[in-house]
Amino acid sequence: MTLLIRVLLLIAYGLFFLSTGTSALVAATLTAGVARIDITPPLEMQCPLGGYGERMNKPAEGIHDRIWAKAIVLTDGTQKFAIITADLLGFPFPFKEELVREVKSHGWESNQMMLLASHSHASIEMNAFHPGNTFGISQIGIYNPQVHQFTLANFKKLLLAADRQLQEAPVKVRIGTSRIQLEGWNNNRRKQGFTDNDLTLTRIDTATGKPMAVLVNFTAHPTFMSSRQMWFSAGWPGHLQRTLETLIGDEVTVMYYNGAEGDQSPRSRPHSGESRWEKAERYGVELAAVSHELWMATGTESNVEFRQHTVEFDLPPANWHPDFMQTGGKEYGLSTSLLQQMIPKLFAERSHCTTVQIGQLSITGIPGEMAAGMGAEIKRVAGEKLSVESPTIGGLADAWISYILTEEAWETGGYEASVSFYGPQLGPVVKQAALESFPLTGP
Known part of the structure; x- marks a missing residue:
């Protein structure tokens, strides 16, 4: 075959993919920038802790360990994407839009980033930085403009710092992902149904082999601490x-993101002691030891597929579950009249799902707390459609809209259903959007 014929065939091949409107699988060497920022509010800011209405908006009394946000920005030279993880309960739905407005002049758009909250129940109260929270109800948290501006400013600094590193000192990276089954570490707290045992680790090293970042995905509520801590x-x-x-x-940056943890609880490790602080520490330390073994066994490569796709969708009309007044309503001190006023201000009408693929890893962002069984089905389809070995769910991505359940689970009721605010169709609607968010792979 002559050189001219080879060139003509390559051109025809490229034109075929352009004409079909799909993206070919083209591996590329990525460059990356990494940053982190301490987002622990000063105690004098009187920031409430989120996760339990029983705390009655009381401010944090001390700092057991500091909370952080971390970012990695990846680019193949034609597109870039930021993964941002944070030790937070969740993000109120206006927050990402606010962040995008802050960084838009620096070339950033909403579909170029994914915010992933760990769901810590001893971190910043989500409604403390929700500007629509004008109700002054202690159980749901009271809006604190200082906390709001502090948190927004820190996330802006974080993203721009990672981006600046990428621009000023770009580092070529090698990436690899591994997944194992880790049984006995979590369970389905509804006492039935599916438990997600996947531990997925992504290793990101420099081209010379120096550890740069690690992404860890494991699915369980961070709920060892109660409202008393x-x-x-x-x-x-x-x-x-x-x-x-x-x-x-080697100054590596480790970034944790949760999965479809709506019905997943952690199981205490043996000999953890009676203290809730000890239980949390032992769980995290032992999980790190397992993760380190997985990290050492994970190989990396320089040329990987890299793409993302975002799907926006309308949410079903927001309303409360018939069980809510006996569960969440009681915990949060709410009445029917208050709910009628609050729902239009605190709950979104639209949302989105983004899937990003980085080599053999895919992260499908879910804007809330999805039941693990639904997440497992999305992961299964992602593995097939994207041909990835390690599909994951990024739980609580970009916004907390509520718990996300199957129609059957919503109808059955219980705590998770009572804190699902868009009716029985929410689960099917979000699942469909998640499946449609997979990047196109070919004709």
Whole structure:
């Protein structure tokens, strides 16, 4: 075959993919920038802890361990994408839009980033930085403009710092992902149904082999601490990240993101002691040890597929579950008249799902707390459609809209259903959007 014929065939091949409107699988060497920022509010800011209405908006009394946000920005030279993880309960739905407005002049758009909260129940109260929270109800948290501006400013600094590193000192990276089944560490708290045992780890090294970043995905609520613990803490995910950073060394940045944890609880490790702080620490430290073994066994490669796709969708009309007044309503001190006023201000009408693929890893962002069985089905289809070995769910991505359940689970009721605010169709609607968010792979 002559050189001219080869060139003509390559051109025809490229034109075929352009004409079909699909993207060919083209592996590329990525460059990356990484940053982190301490987002622990000063105690004098009187920031409430989120996760339990029983705390009655009381401010944190101390700092057990500091809470962090971390970012990695990846680019193949034609597109870039930021993964941002944070030791937070969740993000109120206006927050990402606010962040995008802050960084738009620096070339950033909404579909170029994914915010992933760990769901720590000893971190910043989500409604403390929700500008629509004008109700002054202690059980749901009271809006604090100082906390709002502090948090927004820190996320802007974080993203721009990672982006600046990418621009000023770009580092070529090698990436690899591994997944194992880790049984006995979590369970389905509804006492039935599916438990997600996947531990998925993504290793990101420089081209010379120096550890740069690690992404860890494991599905369980960070709920060892109760409403009585009044110090800031990242919970067991914080211990996981710090310990794994120590084990690996080289100033590596470890970033944890949760999965479809709507019905998943952690199981205490043996001999953890009676203290809730001890239970959280032992869980995170031992999970870090397992993760370190997986990290050492994970190979990396320089040329990987890299793409993302976002689907926006309308949410069903927001309303409360018939069981809500006996569960969440009682915990949060709400009445029917208050709910009628609050829902239009606190709950979104539209949302989105984004899937990003990085080599053999895919992360499908879900804007809330999805039941693990639904998440497993999305992961299964992602593995087939994207031909990836390690599909994951990024739980609580970009916004907390509520718990996300199957129609059957919503109708059955219980705590998770009572804190699902868009009726029985929410689960099917979000699942469909998640499946449609997979990047196109070919004709």
